[in-house]
Amino acid sequence: MERGPERNGVLGACEELGIGFVPSGPLGMGYLPGTIDAHAKFDPKADLRSAFDRFSAENLAANKPVVDVLKRFAKKKNATRAQIALAWLLAQKPWIVPIPGTRSMDHLHENLGAMDVPLTPADLREIETAVSGITMHGGRMNQEQMQAVDQTA
Amino acid sequence: MKRRKLGTLEVSELGSGCMSISANYGPPADSNQGVSVIREAHEKGVTFFDTAEVYGPYTSEELLGEALAPFRDRVRIASKFGFDIEAGGLNSRPDHIRKVIEGSLKRLRTDRIDLYYQHRVDPAVPIECENHPPSARGSSSDRRSDRVLAHGKGSRTQRRAGRV
Numbered sequence: 001m002e003r004g005p006e007r008n009g010v011l012g013a014c015e016e017l018g019i020g021f022v023p024s025g026p027l028g029m030g031y032l033p034g035t036i037d038a039h040a041k042f043d044p045k046a047d048l049r050s051a052f053d054r055f056s057a058e059n060l061a062a063n064k065p066v067v068d069v070l071k072r073f074a075k076k077k078n079a080t081r082a083q084i085a086l087a088w089l090l091a092q093k094p095w096i097v098p099i100p101g102t103r104s105m106d107h108l109h110e111n112l113g114a115m116d117v118p119l120t121p122a123d124l125r126e127i128e129t130a131v132s133g134i135t136m137h138g139g140r141m142n143q144e145q146m147q148a149v150d151q152t153a
Numbered sequence: 154m155k156r157r158k159l160g161t162l163e164v165s166e167l168g169s170g171c172m173s174i175s176a177n178y179g180p181p182a183d184s185n186q187g188v189s190v191i192r193e194a195h196e197k198g199v200t201f202f203d204t205a206e207v208y209g210p211y212t213s214e215e216l217l218g219e220a221l222a223p224f225r226d227r228v229r230i231a232s233k234f235g236f237d238i239e240a241g242g243l244n245s246r247p248d249h250i251r252k253v254i255e256g257s258l259k260r261l262r263t264d265r266i267d268l269y270y271q272h273r274v275d276p277a278v279p280i281e282c283e284n285h286p287p288s289a290r291g292s293s294s295d296r297r298s299d300r301v302l303a304h305g306k307g308s309r310t311q312r313r314a315g316r317v
């Protein structure tokens with residue numbers, strides 16, 4: 001969901017300097033697997049996502065097209081949406097190491113299954129075409145929090 | 154599981170993010186469940202585990218320390234500094250980093266952190282200074298004593314940090 005590092009020079013600097021890149025929240029902080037919709041409730045006391053712009057009811061609804069793209073490719077590759085998202089990240093650069101997190105044994109096994117989902121160059125082009133027309137709504141945290149995040153290279 | 158290189162650090166191609174098990178995405182999971190999931194990840198070949206002092210705060214590092222203790226030498230741990238948890242706000246002053254790493258090492262039940270990230274850039278501390286604390290020059294900075302085996306940045310500072 002977050003394409004900034006591809007455009008703001010961060011990945012370019014990593015490549016040039018031989019630095020690895022560890023994308024946090026590689027499943028869109030739980031959004032990309034498709035089980036969180038506009039009706040989801042986040043406990044403001046215990047769940048940081050309650051204050052993140054991308055997790056407002058409005059933006060959860062508005063960002064659904066990206067989940068739909070994952071669903072389409074999941075069907076095609078006989079995989080899950082989470083697996084497509086992780087396989088896509090793994091396919092971007094050999095020095096990218098995604099760190100999906102979960103407390104569920106089932107989700108752990110599902111995430112690890114992403115390594116058995118080979119995306120061909122044609123698949124990657126097709127995914128790029130499908131997502132390039134989609135506008136993401138809402139920052140990954142709120143504006144005040146994002147001010148402390150350094151996004152330049 | 155296949156491996157990848159993060160700079161010089163070799164890790165499994167998928168890592169395990171441990172924040173959400175005990176912090177920030179709802180109430181913490183039962184700790185036995187958390188330990189089981191982390192150990193199962195290792196059983197399946199994951200050798201890279203990510204946490205931070207601020208997750209919880211502290212509870213994520215504690216859980217990871219407990220879960221990885223039996224096989225610490227076979228995994229790589231990433232943790233993060235950069236917040237002032239007691240006073241609030243950011244703090245990457247060299248003396249603060251030297252203080253908080255002791256707590257992280259204790260909670261992680263280890264004598265080293267394989268990858269120690271700056272969680273947020275502290276605008277009050279130039280990156281060159283944070284990397285090589287002036288007060289530590291000529292003595293034993295955390296880098297030189299090998300307790301921190303690799304250094305990570307949120308982003309901007311890679312070029313500047315890479316030069317020092």
